[in-house]
Amino acid sequence: MTLHNDVPPGSEALIVKHMALVGHIVRETMSRVPSHVDRDDLSSAGLTALVQSAHAYEPSRGVPFNRYAATRIRGAIVDELRSIDWASRSVRRRARELDATRARLATLLGRPASAAEIAQAVGLSLDEVAANDEDVARAQVLSLHASEDDGIEQTLVSSTPDPQAALEHRERLTYLTEAVAELPERLRLVVEQYFLAERPMAEIAATLGVSESRISQLRAEALVLLRDALNHELDPDLVSAPARPNGCASKRREAYFAAVAARHAAGVRRYGAPDTEVNASA
Numbered sequence: 001m002t003l004h005n006d007v008p009p010g011s012e013a014l015i016v017k018h019m020a021l022v023g024h025i026v027r028e029t030m031s032r033v034p035s036h037v038d039r040d041d042l043s044s045a046g047l048t049a050l051v052q053s054a055h056a057y058e059p060s061r062g063v064p065f066n067r068y069a070a071t072r073i074r075g076a077i078v079d080e081l082r083s084i085d086w087a088s089r090s091v092r093r094r095a096r097e098l099d100a101t102r103a104r105l106a107t108l109l110g111r112p113a114s115a116a117e118i119a120q121a122v123g124l125s126l127d128e129v130a131a132n133d134e135d136v137a138r139a140q141v142l143s144l145h146a147s148e149d150d151g152i153e154q155t156l157v158s159s160t161p162d163p164q165a166a167l168e169h170r171e172r173l174t175y176l177t178e179a180v181a182e183l184p185e186r187l188r189l190v191v192e193q194y195f196l197a198e199r200p201m202a203e204i205a206a207t208l209g210v211s212e213s214r215i216s217q218l219r220a221e222a223l224v225l226l227r228d229a230l231n232h233e234l235d236p237d238l239v240s241a242p243a244r245p246n247g248c249a250s251k252r253r254e255a256y257f258a259a260v261a262a263r264h265a266a267g268v269r270r271y272g273a274p275d276t277e278v279n280a281s282a
Helices: 011-017 019-030 039-056 065-083 089-109 115-122 126-138 163-181 185-196 201-208 212-234 248-271
Strands: none
Touching: 011 019, 011 039, 019 039, 019 065, 039 065, 089 115, 089 126, 089 163, 089 185, 115 126, 163 185, 163 212, 163 248, 185 201, 185 212, 201 212, 212 248
């Protein structure tokens, strides 16, 4: 791979050495986005960010290049995804509110909430909830970069999510709801109040009688537990290794993983497969 003459000394070697990093981040991203997203577009954005990272990198700052570049690559890919998103910000914001309500009600009810329950909780009509879901789905119907040579049958996709992707999304949402429910009480309260009720940290801190920095610590601790609980059930290779495998913290963590798994098994026995009404297209 030969680059232009204006590339700073040493940058070309950095770019060539870390091209695989772009591929890794693109693969990671493709597993979480709709099927119409073009891998080549994300790769192009990522490679551009890699080149820009090599140009701007300053070793004297003491930050490893792979970490510095990964941050910029992920940012460029997110910007690319935003640029091809047909849904307006208001539609996406309403969709996030509805998803948060679905998760909160599922935790409170112990089952997926019905459309009527969701509408009542957010103060909307059933038609308004359905219209928002349709707007989000419609935004995923066509790829902005479909080839002019493609026939209409290749350009149009189903208005419903890909079955496998929908199933995986429902399963992940189910595990997340169960993982939140099994968090230690204080961590669960912080997650529910900060992410679902969207209360400011200052209010949560006042409720619990602690400092805002302590709330931030509890939030970070809860997010690590939730991430590892989901990975423990769905992607075991991604579970982070504890610093002290035989320590008390590690044992508490394993007990938490077991509680999440037990809750999931009980839910499957009681309700069967996850409810197909869970919105997998948002």
